Amino acid sequence: MDSNDILDDKDSGPEVQINFPSSVMSRIEEMMGGTEQFDSAEFDAVAYINRVFPTEQSLSGVESAAARCEFHLAGVEHDIRRLVRAQAEQREAGQNALVDAQRCIAELALQVADINKKAERSESMVREITSEIKQLDCAKSNLTAAITALNHLHMLVGGVDKLRSMTRSRQYKEIVLPMQAIMEVLQHFECYREIRELSSLREQVHAIRTELAAQIRADFKDAFTAGSKSTISHRTLSEACAVVDILEPKVKQELLKWFINVQLQEYQHLFSAEQECAWISFVERRYAWLKRHLLATEESLANIFPHSWRLSEAITQQFCKITRSELSNIMSSRRSEVDVKLLLYAIQKTYNFELLLHKRFTGTELGAEPVDVGNDKSTNEFDDNKLAGVEPEPVEAGRPGGNNGSPWIGLIGACFEPYLSLYISSLDTNLRSLCDRFIQDAKAPASSSDTSANTSGAVISSCADLFLFYKKCLVQCARLTTGEPMIELAGVFQKYLREYASAVLQASLPRAHSSALPLAVPSMPSIVTNLHTLLRDDNQGNDARYTKQEISKITSVITTSEYCLETTIHLEQKLKEKVSPGLADKIDMTPEQDLFHKIISNCIQMLVQDLELASEPALQAMTKISWLNFDNVGDQSSYVTQIIMHLKNSVPNLRDNLSSSRKYFTQFCIRFANSFIPKFIQNIYKCKPISTVGSEQLLLDTHMLKTALLELPSIGSEVRRPAPATYTKVVIKLMTKAEMILKLVMAPLDGNLEGFVAQFVQLLPECTVAEFHKVLDMKGAKLSKAQLSSLDVLFKETCKNVNSDINK
Known part of the structure; x- marks a missing residue:
């Protein structure tokens, strides 16, 4: 295959451009000995030639340089042809591998289809094999259910006759297990209620249970009714109690209610309203009767009633309800005879008794803590000998109602609350x-x-x-x-x-x-x-x-x-x-708290006024000084020394007396500063007219007084403590005002009234027109009414502008 064909075949496919990261490219360049500078997009041929042949003499080697380039070019072309051939071979091998993979996939698909067909045939065969087994299994289940139902029916029919016979012969001990079994069988037949025979059997069982309940109640009445000659033993009654436990709950409740009423008949007779001992002065006798009665009952009837019935607790609870009702009625009818001593006596005895009940029955039906009633056979808990050394403990609760988990406390005592x-x-x-x-x-x-x-x-x-x-x-x-x-x-x-x-x-x-x-x-x-x-x-x-x-x-x-x-x-x-x-x-109790607050406040005001009264002569002496004729500024004036002396004589004693109430001593200091300093400022206004030297002397006195006031909380004390920040803030704010007033008095007018007004508002932005006039009087300014009126207008406008700027 020609290289051109290979190139044509390569170009016929989709053009793929691969962009490698810079790190990969740098590594490739390192392995290949660097990239030729001719490959650079910024390659400049002229500059390159000038660099290789910088002079005319260097042109003598141009032939050798051209030869090297041709040689290098031939090597690059050779590498390109070799790489193209290798790529073509790899492409052909890849296509062959792809064809082989497709052939294998087709074979695998045929095998999977064949396996699916075999699985379907196997499943069909299994269904055919097991269809008869399922029928047999269903038949077996139906047969088992039928046999069980017949057995239950046999038990029910035989058990009804047996129950009827044992009921008549009072075989209570033998009745318990058959009765429980029959009730379970009836529960099993709940889904067959429409069958007439089963409904008849169910009615017979309920009739037997009703007959049992009535017979047991009659046995108990015969046994515990005075004058009756009953031959029923305690053992028979104890076995009857076990039968009652498997009957309806109301049977047990009615039996207990009747029995408890019988037990308390004597109590109600002895302490009826007509009897003298029924009055609350004899309330302790009621509780003593219950103690004796419970001891006798638990000794004589312990083998009849089960522990789970909690007979003593039930009797006690009913006793408490009856006692509360009777005491309420008798106190209501004889209200005029109830006095506080008698009432407190009855309450205390009742409280002690209820506390005893709380200890005795803790963990039972009305209690809060678990207790093993099965092993609790201490029938002498109410023995007076045991109670001789026991004192009642306070219960953190009120009598009626919530007593932290003890409903016994207040069960009787609630009747005393209306009194x-x-x-x-x-x-x-x-x-x-x-x-x-x-x-x-x-x-x-x-x-x-x-x-x-x-x-x-x-x-x-x-x-x-x-x-x-x-x-x-x-x-x-x-x-x-x-x-x-x-x-x-x-x-x-x-x-x-x-x-x-x-x-x-x-x-x-x-x-x-x-x-x-x-x-x-x-x-x-x-x-x-x-x-x-x-x-x-x-x-x-x-x-x-x-x-x-x-x-x-x-x-x-x-x-x-x-x-x-x-x-x-x-x-x-x-x-x-x-x-x-x-x-x-x-x-x-907020009004009472406010009252004590007011007393404290007025007492502090009394102390403040007393200290102010001591400083009053010194302030009056300050106003009598001729401040206009001062020649030079010396030490602090005598009136300042006098004020500081009074502070040193009075404040340490107050601080010592209020050592346990430091916050109120601080309040005293703050109130004194808020009251004394404004008075001091008012007396400064009275020092008129005043010269510049006099103003300087008065400013010095003000500074010395300010220093003394800042040290007021610890004045005369060996231990120096920093004054509270709130107090310091008050003193600095008010005394700074006094200093600013004196500085304004010292400021010259020189006909520049507008500048003085601006300076006044800047130093004392919260001052009024009246204070502005007082400062002018101290300066001895002689102004006409027209000038004063214009100054007032200017003062108000300046204050308004300053306030608006502050708000912004």
């Missing part, structure tokens, strides 16, 4: 006496020990006594009920919290005799109003400062009110935990 208002009334009376004692102690002169306690701002001792009594009342009432009486108790607590706040805490404040509250508990607004009257008014000429003992009383009231506030919050939480969930929202 617990008597108990709440007694608590009210006791709290009234307790608060009267607290009031008398507050009015009595303080002893030396009390004086030493008050000097440290300690909590008033009566406060702890009050809440301790509250705790005892809450624990005791929570054991009795979780219902409405708990809401009444919360109301009593709130009443005496207000009483304590008004008649004890307020009475402890100095000069409280002039505004003392009456002993009757006032409303919330009247308390607040009277507390405000404790704050002294400087305009009334009352400039006497509090003594050290009076300061101690005020700080003691603060710490006591804080204790009352925190304890009241916890008291409200505990009440909501103890009360029924549906009533928790009715408990709200």
Whole structure:
């Protein structure tokens, strides 16, 4: 085959362009010794010739260079022809391989088709072989079912006659297994209910079961009815109980109901409403009767009733229901005879009894924990000797209802709940006496020990006594009920919290005799109003400062009110935990908490006003200084020294007294800064006219006072602590305003009123027109009404523009 034919054959096929990655191409070039530069798309023949023959002398070797190129070209053509021939051979071999593969595939398809035909023939043969076997198997199943049905029918027919015979002869022990077998057979025949004979047999079985139930009830009535001469043994009755277990559940329920009523007939007779011992003062006798009766019943009837029937528990439960109903009725009819002592006695005895039942029957039908009743043969659980050393344990629940898994607690005691208002009334009376004692102690002169306690701002001792009594009342009432009486108790607590706040805490404040509250508990607004009257008014000429003992009383009231506030919050939480969930929202002690907050706030205001009163003479002395005639700036003025001295004398004592209430000491510092610094600024406005030197001196005094105020929380203390950030922010903001006012006073007018207004608004953007006038008065500016009016307009416009820029 000619090479041209090969090339033509190659070109006749689809053109395939293979693009190799750059890494592959570089590797090919490396193996082939690099790619000829003539293959490059950027090859420049002229430049190449100039590089090979740079001079005329080098042209002498052009023939040899051309010979080398021709030789190389011939070698490349030879390689191309060789590669084309090899490719043609490989193409032919590939086509041959493809033809061989197609031939093999066709042969394989023929073999698969042949296998499928053979498989179909085999399946047909298997179906023919097994068709007769399936028929035989179906016949066998039908025959087995028929034989089973006939056997069951034989058992049913024979069993009915046998059951009827054993029922009449009271062979209860032998009845159990046949009866269970017959019931299973009847269950098997449920799908044949339309057969008349089977329906007749089913009716006969149900008739026998009904006859059995009636006969067993009659046997028990004969055996346990007073005056009857029954010959039925306990063993026969015990075997009858086993039969009852396989009858309808209502048979067992009716039998137990009748038997329990028989057992409690004596109790209902002994403690009927006409009997003297039926009254709640003899309630313990009721519980003693049940203990004795259960002991006797368990000893005499332990071999009759199965343990699974829980006879003692059922008798006890019915006893509790009857007792609750009878006690409710008798207390309702004799309500006037119920007093709190008698009520609490009955509640305590009932609670102890219910707690005993909780321990005895834990894990049973009404209990919450599993117990092995099969091995529980301790029939003397109610023995008084065993109970002699047992004390009742508190159960974290109310009496009726939810008691954390013990339904016995409150099963009887619920009848006392409608009368617990008597108990709440007694608590009210006791709290009234307790608060009267607290009031008398507050009015009595303080002893030396009390004086030493008050000097440290300690909590008033009566406060702890009050809440301790509250705790005892809450624990005791929570054991009795979780219902409405708990809401009444919360109301009593709130009443005496207000009483304590008004008649004890307020009475402890100095000069409280002039505004003392009456002993009757006032409303919330009247308390607040009277507390405000404790704050002294400087305009009334009352400039006497509090003594050290009076300061101690005020700080003691603060710490006591804080204790009352925190304890009241916890008291409200505990009440909501103890009360029924549906009533928790009715408990709200927020007004009482607000009252203690108000007392603390007013006490802090009293301390602030007292310290301000000490600084008042110094501020007045500042306004009397002739600031216009100052010649030079010296050290801080005497009035600043006087103010700092008062701070050093007063604040350390307050800090020590409020050491246990640091947050209220911080509040005192913040309030003092918010109240004193504006007064200081108002007194700065009174220093007019003032010269530039006087302004500089006053600015120096302001800076020294600012430094002292920043150190106020730790003034006089050996331990230096950084002042709270909130307090520092207040002092810096207000004192910076005072400094800016003095800087504006020092700023010259020089006829440039517009520039002064712009500077004023820039330094004091929150100032008013009135303050602007005061600064002008301090500068001694002499302006006409027209100038002043135009300045006011300019001031307002500038403030408006500045505010609009800030909002943007």
